[in-house]
């Protein structure tokens with residue numbers, strides 16, 4: 001089975017969040033179980049600078065509405081074949097994949113990601129210039145959302161599926177883009193890409209996909225209701241039978257406390273001294289008091305409303321009295337950044353805030369901290385709760401989305417039966433978060449229980465294999481290979 005995997009970011013080449021982690025790891029896991037996956041990404045400068053070869057697979061010199069582009073071929077470090085759209089007019093600029101250095105979205109994003117979808121649709125139909133013909137096109141998030149609309153009028157079109165990583169980001173733009181992107185005019189309809197008068201990449205993705213997946217079973221249910229449906233709940237309810245929630249896995253080579261290249265001290269569930277050394281090193285580096293026995297709380301996150309960190313920042317003074325220390329690595333909304341920096345300035349030996357994106361530091365914080373805080377208002381899956389469990393750093397999470405699917409609240413019962421893996425609170429209030437952290441600190445103070453909890457966390461299996469098999473079943477279903485589907 002051949003699958004074209006379409007994504008707007010991929011680790012380690014370009015990353016703003018969890019989509020990059022998934023795109024960096026899932027294709028390799030699929031190839032390991034016999035699916036011939038190739039990845040298609042835009043040629044941002046960060047990508048072009050890191051790919052080994054510049055083998056040109058095709059040129060697209062006269063796609064109506066789009067500047068000329070070339071399709072380059074390379075192979076990722078993990079053996080996954082990568083196809084890169086080199087279009088300097090659209091992608092060759094300083095800044096991030098979606099926004100400039102000041103956080104302003106690129107005004108030509110419809111064209112930038114329209115091209116990604118357009119090229120995906122060419123590669124996924126009978127007219128492809130390549131000898132490699134995918135059986136299926138697998139798009140991710142809104143940036144790949146128009147692929148199905150283009151394919152709807154293509155000859156010998158492969159079926160397409162879409163994965164929702166975050167329904168809050170929809171790629172909704174003025175309707176004039178329908179003509180600018182040379183989309184089929186009839187696609188601008190309620191049964192198509194139209195969404196409250198705008199053209200919507202994601203709405204189109206959900207409408208035209210043969211099957212829809214999202215990144216946890218719980219989120220698959222949540223998005224079918226008004227609270228977390230972001231206006232798409234009606235369509236999603238109507239397509240309920242075509243929606244599957246598949247929990248993300250993690251790259252267990254990249255995130256391995258025994259071998260992690262970003263760590264000065266390695267450790268394992270059998271030998272935890274390295275973790276204590278990482279904690280000491282981080283406390284020194286961040287200018288925190290070097291105290292082995294004070295719980296070190298950590299956050300690595302986009303600082304946005306979704307992530308609920310306003311609740312944490314609100315209770316920091318109360319938390320410091322317990323006592324605890326806090327380290328925050330993140331960037332995002334200015335007000336939240338400023339509040340984190342103000343707390344660090346007010347309590348320099350207890351709170352540290354780093355407003356940057358730093359992959360290495362994120363690994364070091366996972367390794368050094370005692371507890372990881374994720375009070376997300378909603379969370380399609382979340383990845384840091386996996387990383388932190390693997391690094392013996394029990395997460396404290398709000399019961400939502402994938403967090404509810406992947407963290408088991410620590411109680412005497414769950415410690416006994418060996419399922420405990422963190423602390424879960426319901427009810428999105430600062431007091432409830434405080435109470436959950438308090439519970440975590442109580443267990444931390446009981447050395448035997450804390451050791452046991454950390455061990456349970458570290459021995460869990462978060463590898464991609466099970467989820468890759470679930471994706472393969474979805475592919476088979478979308479291809480109508482129901483017999484194999486039932487047997488797999």
Ligand code: ADP
Pocket residue numbers: 016017018019021300301302329330331356357358359362381382383384
């Ligand atoms: P989301 O994709 O919604 O941001 P996830 O938990 O799925 O949330 O994934 C976020 C990813 O981005 C994780 O790998 C996390 O470690 C990483 N990350 C977030 N902020 C930073 C940062 N400031 N520096 C380094 N890594 C970060």
Ligand code: GLC
Pocket residue numbers: 017018019022165166215248379380381382383
């Ligand atoms: C999104 C979600 C996050 C998820 C990630 C990867 O960014 O916000 O919860 O883990 O995608 O699927």
